[in-house]
Amino acid sequence: MPSYRESLAGYVVRIIGTIVFAMLIIYFAIGSSNADEFAPLAGNHLEAAAGLAAEGVAAAHRPLQLEIYLSPRNKAERDRLAEELQDPNSPNYHKFLTVDEYAQRFGPIQDDVDQLSNWLTSQGFSIKHASAREGRILFTGDVATAQKALRVHIAASHDGRHFANLEDPQAPAELASKISFLAGLENLSTAVWHAEIPDPPYDVATAVQNKPYFGPTDIQTFSDESPLLSASPTKWDGTGQCIAVSEGSDVDQASLNQFSEVFGLPAFTPGTNYDAVFPDGAPGTPTSAAGVPPYEEAMLDIEYAHGLAPGAEIVLYAANAATDNPNGPQDLVDTIVAINNDTKHKCNTVAVSWAQCSAPSFFTTLDGYFQQGAMEGKSFFVASGDTGAAGIVQGPDGCVTGKTRHIEENAGSPNVTAVGASAIVPTYNTDGDDTSTDAKTNQSVWDWSLTSNLSLFSGQGASTGGASQIFALPSWQQKIPGISGKFRVVPDLVLPGANDAGVEKIEVPKKGKIKVTGKLYPAPGFWFCGDLNYLSGNSNASIPYWEAPDGGTSIVPPQYAAIFAVINQKSGAADGQGLINPKLYAMATKNSKNLAAVGILDITTGKNSYAPVAGYSARKGFDYASGWGSIDINNFVNAYIAFTP
Numbered sequence: 001m002p003s004y005r006e007s008l009a010g011y012v013v014r015i016i017g018t019i020v021f022a023m024l025i026i027y028f029a030i031g032s033s034n035a036d037e038f039a040p041l042a043g044n045h046l047e048a049a050a051g052l053a054a055e056g057v058a059a060a061h062r063p064l065q066l067e068i069y070l071s072p073r074n075k076a077e078r079d080r081l082a083e084e085l086q087d088p089n090s091p092n093y094h095k096f097l098t099v100d101e102y103a104q105r106f107g108p109i110q111d112d113v114d115q116l117s118n119w120l121t122s123q124g125f126s127i128k129h130a131s132a133r134e135g136r137i138l139f140t141g142d143v144a145t146a147q148k149a150l151r152v153h154i155a156a157s158h159d160g161r162h163f164a165n166l167e168d169p170q171a172p173a174e175l176a177s178k179i180s181f182l183a184g185l186e187n188l189s190t191a192v193w194h195a196e197i198p199d200p201p202y203d204v205a206t207a208v209q210n211k212p213y214f215g216p217t218d219i220q221t222f223s224d225e226s227p228l229l230s231a232s233p234t235k236w237d238g239t240g241q242c243i244a245v246s247e248g249s250d251v252d253q254a255s256l257n258q259f260s261e262v263f264g265l266p267a268f269t270p271g272t273n274y275d276a277v278f279p280d281g282a283p284g285t286p287t288s289a290a291g292v293p294p295y296e297e298a299m300l301d302i303e304y305a306h307g308l309a310p311g312a313e314i315v316l317y318a319a320n321a322a323t324d325n326p327n328g329p330q331d332l333v334d335t336i337v338a339i340n341n342d343t344k345h346k347c348n349t350v351a352v353s354w355a356q357c358s359a360p361s362f363f364t365t366l367d368g369y370f371q372q373g374a375m376e377g378k379s380f381f382v383a384s385g386d387t388g389a390a391g392i393v394q395g396p397d398g399c400v401t402g403k404t405r406h407i408e409e410n411a412g413s414p415n416v417t418a419v420g421a422s423a424i425v426p427t428y429n430t431d432g433d434d435t436s437t438d439a440k441t442n443q444s445v446w447d448w449s450l451t452s453n454l455s456l457f458s459g460q461g462a463s464t465g466g467a468s469q470i471f472a473l474p475s476w477q478q479k480i481p482g483i484s485g486k487f488r489v490v491p492d493l494v495l496p497g498a499n500d501a502g503v504e505k506i507e508v509p510k511k512g513k514i515k516v517t518g519k520l521y522p523a524p525g526f527w528f529c530g531d532l533n534y535l536s537g538n539s540n541a542s543i544p545y546w547e548a549p550d551g552g553t554s555i556v557p558p559q560y561a562a563i564f565a566v567i568n569q570k571s572g573a574a575d576g577q578g579l580i581n582p583k584l585y586a587m588a589t590k591n592s593k594n595l596a597a598v599g600i601l602d603i604t605t606g607k608n609s610y611a612p613v614a615g616y617s618a619r620k621g622f623d624y625a626s627g628w629g630s631i632d633i634n635n636f637v638n639a640y641i642a643f644t645p
Contacts, residue, residue: 038176041179044168046189048396049165050166055157056156057156058156059143061142064185066140066185067138069179072135074105094578126141152167152168152169153165162187181365191332218433219304221433222496224439224632225563228633244317245353250285252299255531265307274314277316283320285534286535287537298316301351301554317338317342331356332410333365340369351558353558357392364470366413379417379564381564384464386421389466391408415579419491423496424438439632444603447462452507463626468490476585489624493630563637587640
């Protein structure tokens with residue numbers, strides 16, 4: 001307990017900080033006498049920032065890396081065309097735009113970029129990158145410059161770790177309308193990683209083929225992809241297609257190639273069936289513990305996209321998004337911008353397994369880039385999240401689990417397919433290979449919890465689902481039995497993301513035997529190959545290691561991106577499918593009495609609760625926990641190609 005002297009000192013510091021902050025408010029109020037010439041950038045501050053106001057002000061010299069994302073032009077025409085591109089009755093059906101065509105019709109113009117850049121420079125900022133084609137301006141400055149130019153007050157925590165603007169920034173009225181989102185005024189918007197489940201301490205020193213974990217060959221058997229991969233004379237393996245993965249880290253080739261060798265997949269050859277794009281510069285190796293989650297996520301996504309579409313090219317679009325990275329939401333958006341504007345690689349399917357928590361305008365800005373990609377023929381598959389009906393929301397120190405029903409709003413975009421996870425109990429033979437199939441195995445909503453009197457053994461996870469609080473109910477979700485309200489509902493589909501689920505309680509007494517009650521986890525996790533030396537920054541002594549720590553919704557987007565690469569190959573859709581949801585919902589609705597006829601496996605058991613938030617229960621037909629359900633890959637691929645809305 002602190003002494004009276006220590007408490008008094010802390011009180012004095014807090015009072016001084018409050019006085020200084022009040023003086024700054026008066027200063028900026030006086031300096032904003034011409035406020036009628038400025039306009040606020042609506043939705044560009046966090047409610048959670050208010051908690052920092054009582055703690056103090058950000059240091060004036062603190063450096064900031066900021067980024068402006070410009071609004072598209074001709075929005076009404078853009079939205080109308082986006083609908084027509086997915087309307088079979090329209091002459092524009094699936095006549096997707098090229099990158100240049102989108103830029104010419106709807107992208108920002110160079111004059112907008114120049115005006116904004118000139119104004120920023122006049123205010124004391126330094127321009128680092130500006131592109132009308134990408135619709136973004138990257139610039140730097142410090143807190144003092146930002147507060148004066150953008151007319152905001154930036155508060156900070158006592159220890160200086162966290163900072164945030166307390167109100168929407170402002171810009172000259174003639175420029176404000178050109179800005180969709182301004183990033184970098186706070187560092188509370190952190191990344192969320194969905195490689196979630198820690199595995200019990202199984203011994204994986206023996207040959208990996210003899211261990212009962214899921215790998216690509218097991219998925220091919222269980223989810224019925226083998227008939228496509230072994231078809232003759234043409235193997236439907238994604239040949240000629242390109243899969244994009246949006247990530248927060250670089251990867252190492254040695255581990256990827258060992259994974260490929262173990263599971264009989266083609267080796268990666270950079271420049272042939274693998275490439276990497278770094279929109280904000282090479283991220284380098286993740287040399288700290290904060291870099292482990294994005295590294296493992298990137299490895300996992302590439303390994304399983306390759307596992308289900310071994311003939312496709314995989315392109316990594318990577319930012320440097322370690323969990324302590326200060327750039328916040330800029331990382332995720334910049335990878336999507338790069339995917340949309342890449343003319344070297346034409347990746348028509350995209351996996352996004354990570355998320356951000358941020359201000360509302362961030363999600364609407366991200367949705368705009370998703371819409372651009374969909375209008376160019378790209379199909380985005382976004383992980384719904386691992387915190388059940390609670391979702392991830394903004395907290396005073398970063399992303400936190402909600403205390404009421406929420407979703408992760410990046411998956412709530414009506415221009416993506418939100419994918420969650422189901423749980424299965426597979427059957428293995430003596431070689432550790434799966435012998436079960438989805439047609440004969442019950443799937444439930446992925447939902448697990450592990451409690452103990454020792455916090456080390458406690459945790460929980462569940463497939464996120466529910467209703468958006470930002471995006472309106474899209475036309476293709478209207479009049480669907482099971483959907484109510486006025487907002488977009490997720491997920492749309494699921495696939496197995498955990499090999500078991502249930503509730504387990506462990507009591508560890510000081511003396512006596514450990515008591516374990518509830519359902520155990522005999523084999524959770526999917527095979528993962530990585531490199532401990534790469535993580536430490538010493539990739540010269542590359543010794544890949546094997547483990548199975550991963551499960552949850554993150555493993556689902558790369559699988560769906562691979563499945564639709566196969567669909568594009570088999571259907572001859574050189575320009576891609578764009579947003580698949582209108583056709584998916586039409587197909588499911590028409591076959592609602594027999595979803596299995598089109599390869600959709602209805603999930604009717606389980607609930608996506610995440611304590612203390614009660615979840616949604618699975619039910620017959622569409623539900624808020626599993627969407628339409630899981631799929632049988634072979635049947636779904638053939639049904640989707642054959643179906644005409």
